[in-house]
Amino acid sequence: MNILFLCTGNSCRSILAEATFNALAPDSMQAMSAGSQPTGEVHPRSIALLKREGIATEGYYSKSWDNLPVTPDIVITVCSNAAGETCPAYLGNVLRAHWGVDDPAKATGTDSEIEAAFTQAYSILRTRIEAFLSLSPDCLHDKEKLQQALQLIGHI
Template sequence: MNVLFLCTGNSCRSILGEATFNHLAPAGWRALSAGSKPTGQVHPRSLALLEREGIATEGYYSKSWNDLPVTPDIVLSVCGNAANETCPAYLGPVLRSHWGVDDPAHVTGTEAEINASFMAAYRILRHRIEQFLALPLDELKNRPAQLKAELDRIGVLLP
């Protein structure tokens, strides 16, 4: 099963989701990430945070949803609701859920405040991914309505 973490720029949240999911996922599950308007680079703070957490960063890059190597089975949009951010809608016959997370790339302030915003986004995503992976996935992957309900429930959880 392929899970797409989708946002606009594909530089922070979706990359954090993709890398964390792949770090924790069981065999047969794989995450990808993409953006509707990719920035073309992964935010250096995202890469530094993943490395501090012991998560591999090699091979992750900012890309368009038009450049995916496979069609996802599940799309998790991670755009936040702050700053009137428009979340892209992936078109295609896939299971969709919204896991809104505010974009740390737009936070201003001290180094500590900016780093804290990246850590907050990571913690939210990691908590939700852990909840997702704790589901009876073999059972739910054949029950899309129930899986969507679980993903929607998880999408509002905070650590």
């Protein structure tokens, strides 16, 4: 099963989700990430946070959805509609879900406040990924049940 975490810039949230998913998931599942308008670099705070969490960071980079290595089975957008962001719409016959998370790259304030925004984004994504990975095989193999579960997870 191939999961695509999609956002606009592919520098923070989608990279955090991709790396975290790949660190926690069984070999039968693989995550990738991309952006509709990639920034071209992974935010240094994202890399630092992943390293602190013991998650490998090698090989992760900001990339376009035009260059995916495989066609995803599931596309999960992580843009924050509440912040007025427009999520890219992936075209294709795939399951889709929205797991909106505020963009920590846009956080302002003190260094500790900005760091807290990154930690919060990571925590939300990790909780949702863990919920996804705890789904029963029955749910994973039933598209209707999986679609419903993906939508519910997006509200955790």
